[in-house]
Amino acid sequence: xxxxxxxxxxxxxxxxxSQHGGGRHRAALVAKARxxxxxxxxxxxxxxxxFDRKTRERVWLLYAWCRRCDDIADxxxxxxxxxxxxxxxxxxxxxxxxxxxxxxxxxxxxxxxDVAFDAFGLVAKECGITREMAEDVIAGFALDAKxxxxxxxxxxxxxxxxxAGAVGVMMAVVMGVSPDDHETxxxxxxxxxxFQLANIARDIxxxxxxxxxxxxxxxxxxxxIEPGQHTKPHHRQELADMTAKLVALMEVxxxxxxxxxxxxxFRSRWAILSAARIYTAIGHQVRELGTAAxxxxxxxxRAAKLRHITAAFFQALANRPSQPAEMPRWTRAMLAEKAHxx
Numbered sequence: 001x002x003x004x005x006x007x008x009x010x011x012x013x014x015x016x017x018s019q020h021g022g023g024r025h026r027a028a029l030v031a032k033a034r035x036x037x038x039x040x041x042x043x044x045x046x047x048x049x050x051f052d053r054k055t056r057e058r059v060w061l062l063y064a065w066c067r068r069c070d071d072i073a074d075x076x077x078x079x080x081x082x083x084x085x086x087x088x089x090x091x092x093x094x095x096x097x098x099x100x101x102x103x104x105x106x107x108x109x110x111x112x113x114d115v116a117f118d119a120f121g122l123v124a125k126e127c128g129i130t131r132e133m134a135e136d137v138i139a140g141f142a143l144d145a146k147x148x149x150x151x152x153x154x155x156x157x158x159x160x161x162x163x164a165g166a167v168g169v170m171m172a173v174v175m176g177v178s179p180d181d182h183e184t185x186x187x188x189x190x191x192x193x194x195f196q197l198a199n200i201a202r203d204i205x206x207x208x209x210x211x212x213x214x215x216x217x218x219x220x221x222x223x224x225i226e227p228g229q230h231t232k233p234h235h236r237q238e239l240a241d242m243t244a245k246l247v248a249l250m251e252v253x254x255x256x257x258x259x260x261x262x263x264x265x266f267r268s269r270w271a272i273l274s275a276a277r278i279y280t281a282i283g284h285q286v287r288e289l290g291t292a293a294x295x296x297x298x299x300x301x302r303a304a305k306l307r308h309i310t311a312a313f314f315q316a317l318a319n320r321p322s323q324p325a326e327m328p329r330w331t332r333a334m335l336a337e338k339a340h341x342x
């Protein structure tokens with residue numbers, strides 16, 4: 001009697017060779033990443049064009065991963081529901097598991113069947129981005145997945161660290177900053193924190209519509225606001241007051257972030273100073289609008305962006321950032337230690 005042969009003899013099984021980028025051509029990954037940033041963040045896309053070509057492409061590759069992780073976590077496509085879908089937010093743990101699994105494969109140089117994760121695998125290999133850096137960012141999506149809410153200002157800053165400060169650290173590494181240059185990485189983290197504080201201030205109404213609130217519970221209690229009522233018309237003044245606190249925090253971190261720019265190449269310095277000016281302008285505009293800040297989405301016009309980019313050019317050229325009146329209370333070391341201890 002002939003014995004049946006195994007369908008896949010072990011001698012025939014071949015492991016997938018490690019090839020960062022999932023075997024895709026680098027040019028194709030860069031093109032997809034560029035499309036992602038131009039659709040997902042016009043402000044950052046404008047600033048990214050100021051980098052030299054190699055840095056610009058790497059920034060795009062990293063951004064594509066950040067954007068894709070955010071979309072998977074929120075069951076969205078470029079910040080909105082997928083075509084034909086309402087944005088199913090069920091099974092958040094499964095979506096988080098997918099993010100971690102795909103990121104692990106990207107680090108291992110394995111194909112992920114997702115362009116953004118393949119792009120991340122490529123830029124991580126090229127620049128030395130570590131798994132710990134990536135996990136610090138993914139931990140922010142984990143907080144959203146379990147419908148986390150900040151109770152204190154410290155909790156708020158912890159969230160900002162995960163979703164933006166840790167991204168700032170990776171962006172600095174992409175620009176060529178050594179992982180051992182803690183001072184510059186601290187300042188890069190400050191810039192990410194400032195960006196996120198501006199975003200939170202601008203998006204309070206949109207976040208509320210998605211049943212999310214990043215204002216600390218302690219702030220809401222101090223303003224005597226009932227749970228879930230902070231965006232109601234009769235609380236607009238209190239909301240404006242809390243937003244002013246967010247913008248004040250933004251200003252401190254943004255001012256500190258500029259101290260790290262002298263160590264960057266000129267074009268990277270110019271790009272970062274441009275992005276800092278554009279994003280802080282968003283926070284300032286929200287504060288200036290007061291109770292009307294959420295009547296429509298705040299944005300910076302094309303002409304205003306060009307003015308900020310021009311002003312940033314001369315700042316980068318002078319390369320003499322002034323010492324801030326105060327340094328941030330919430331440091332990268334403090335927030336990272338708290339994150340790794342939790």
